[in-house]
Amino acid sequence: MLSTELPKGAVPKLERPGPLRERVYEALLELIITRVLQPGQHLVETELAGQLGVSRQPVREALQRLDTEGWVDLRPAQGAFVHEPTEQEADQLLAVRGLLEAEAARLAAANTTPEASKRLRALCDEGERALRADDIDAVVATNAAFHAQVMELAANSVLAELSAQVDRRMRWFYTPIARTRGAHSWDEHRELIAAIETGDEERAQQAMRAHTEQTRAAYREHSGSGH
Amino acid sequence: MLSTELPKGAVPKLERPGPLRERVYEALLELIITRVLQPGQHLVETELAGQLGVSRQPVREALQRLDTEGWVDLRPAQGAFVHEPTEQEADQLLAVRGLLEAEAARLAAANTTPEASKRLRALCDEGERALRADDIDAVVATNAAFHAQVMELAANSVLAELSAQVDRRMRWFYTPIARTRGAHSWDEHRELIAAIETGDEERAQQAMRAHTEQTRAAYREHSGSGH
DNA sequence: CCGAGGGATACTGCATACAGTATTCCCGAG
DNA sequence: CTCGGGAATACTGTATGCAGTATCCCTCGG
Numbered sequence: 001m002l003s004t005e006l007p008k009g010a011v012p013k014l015e016r017p018g019p020l021r022e023r024v025y026e027a028l029l030e031l032i033i034t035r036v037l038q039p040g041q042h043l044v045e046t047e048l049a050g051q052l053g054v055s056r057q058p059v060r061e062a063l064q065r066l067d068t069e070g071w072v073d074l075r076p077a078q079g080a081f082v083h084e085p086t087e088q089e090a091d092q093l094l095a096v097r098g099l100l101e102a103e104a105a106r107l108a109a110a111n112t113t114p115e116a117s118k119r120l121r122a123l124c125d126e127g128e129r130a131l132r133a134d135d136i137d138a139v140v141a142t143n144a145a146f147h148a149q150v151m152e153l154a155a156n157s158v159l160a161e162l163s164a165q166v167d168r169r170m171r172w173f174y175t176p177i178a179r180t181r182g183a184h185s186w187d188e189h190r191e192l193i194a195a196i197e198t199g200d201e202e203r204a205q206q207a208m209r210a211h212t213e214q215t216r217a218a219y220r221e222h223s224g225s226g227h
Numbered sequence: 228m229l230s231t232e233l234p235k236g237a238v239p240k241l242e243r244p245g246p247l248r249e250r251v252y253e254a255l256l257e258l259i260i261t262r263v264l265q266p267g268q269h270l271v272e273t274e275l276a277g278q279l280g281v282s283r284q285p286v287r288e289a290l291q292r293l294d295t296e297g298w299v300d301l302r303p304a305q306g307a308f309v310h311e312p313t314e315q316e317a318d319q320l321l322a323v324r325g326l327l328e329a330e331a332a333r334l335a336a337a338n339t340t341p342e343a344s345k346r347l348r349a350l351c352d353e354g355e356r357a358l359r360a361d362d363i364d365a366v367v368a369t370n371a372a373f374h375a376q377v378m379e380l381a382a383n384s385v386l387a388e389l390s391a392q393v394d395r396r397m398r399w400f401y402t403p404i405a406r407t408r409g410a411h412s413w414d415e416h417r418e419l420i421a422a423i424e425t426g427d428e429e430r431a432q433q434a435m436r437a438h439t440e441q442t443r444a445a446y447r448e449h450s451g452s453g454h
Numbered sequence: 455c456c457g458a459g460g461g462a463t464a465c466t467g468c469a470t471a472c473a474g475t476a477t478t479c480c481c482g483a484g
Numbered sequence: 485c486t487c488g489g490g491a492a493t494a495c496t497g498t499a500t501g502c503a504g505t506a507t508c509c510c511t512c513g514g
């Protein structure tokens with residue numbers, strides 16, 4: 001036995017395969033977000049199972065989870081169809097997202113620490129760097145990380161859970177217009193950081209609200225001219 | 228064929244049994260809310276299947292949905308355990324609930340109509356009647372109906388969906404203290420109706436916020452003295 | 455040529471069977 | 485008497501099979 005010689009932290013995680021349905025869920029979610037599976041498309045359990053190399057069972061379970069989270073519509077005795085988001089739904093989603101994020105910003109201001117604002121600044125720098133490099137994926141990812149950091153500061157797990165759900169669906173709409181947006185986005189982030197650092201709850205809330213409303217307006221403009 | 232003689236609305240719905248997993252889901256949810264299945268309890272698929280007279284499959288699917296909605300914790304290779312809510316979580320839940328409801332009230336004030344306020348008043352009357360009759364279940368049900376009506380006025384389905392989820396979990400905590408609360412609750416509802424009727428968004432938002440904060444305070448007091 | 459009816463097809467919903475793994479209890483060594 | 489190890493147990497995770505039902509196409513009558 002050589003277990004005694006191993007320092008405790010040396011073995012990171014032992015790479016657990018994890019439940020299969022989980023991986024199927026993530027795989028399908030990726031396919032939906034990247035539009036490989038298009039809105040309205042009929043998802044056949046057998047096909048997906050074959051392509052992913054698993055049986056129907058994990059696929060079924062993944063589809064049902066996707067249904068409860070609003071990514072697909074599961075019509076009885078008919079199967080799963082990729083959800084088709086409407087203009088109205090997108091707007092409502094952005095409204096709710098703004099509400100949740102604004103509250104998170106307010107709470108973050110109440111719980112602010114020096115280390116936290118340092119991390120926020122770092123993410124801001126990284127985001128602007130990615131923007132200059134025209135790396136859209138990095139911009140989106142960093143943006144998500146920034147909001148996640150604010151959410152962590154808010155220290156409300158229920159709020160975080162709901163927001164995470166809403167955020168991912170928002171990114172589904174948002175990614176196409178990430179390029180046109182993002183320009184002023186990081187300036188707004190700077191303002192938000194300043195508010196959080198000084199612990200000004202009201203100002204932080206307002207800053208985040210303004211930020212999300214900007215996004216909402218950008219989406220409206222984009223979708224309005226889009227067709 | 229006598230189908231031609233039937234007036235279109237005469238046959239209500241033909242009473243479809245509906246998917247089995249759905250009924251299992253509702254049955255289990257009922258058992259959890261009524262505390263028949265207690266927090267922390269290990270739920271064995273085989274047992275539940277036997278008691279409900281179905282196979283493991285629908286039970287599994289129901290449990291996984293309950294997991295994503297936070298009613299049970301699904302530990303890998305171990306099974307489902309009824310979620311044990313903490314004080315902190317309850318407080319966070321009430322905070323988020325207040326946020327969502329306040330926004331709903333604001334939107335309701337923006338979309339108000341005479342018929343809507345009439346319905347709200349009717350629900351208020353019914354609630355006070357139930358309170359005087361000491362019918363706790365009716366009080367809780369009417370309260371839920373009232374909030375649902377406000378939510379419908381808000382006309383934001385995303386908000387409604389999230390709120391419904393949060394609300395049900397809140398009622399899980401709330402039902403035990405419904406008796407002590409509820410006294411002033413309907414007075415606060417009256418104030419809210421007045422604000423909605425006049426289309427005063429700000430006032431409606433504040434009224435709902437005050438209302439939910441009262442509930443939060445009542446819960447804190449109750450749980451604080453409870454042990 | 456068009457519409458209705460019937461059968462074939464294909465997919466979902468549920469049940470059952472099998473394999474993998476965590477837990478528990480018992481036994482033996484110290 | 486206590487602690488470590490190992491087998492037995494029980495439950496979950498996954499795969500397969502079967503029945504019910506909606507859809508589609510082809511055919512037949514008008």
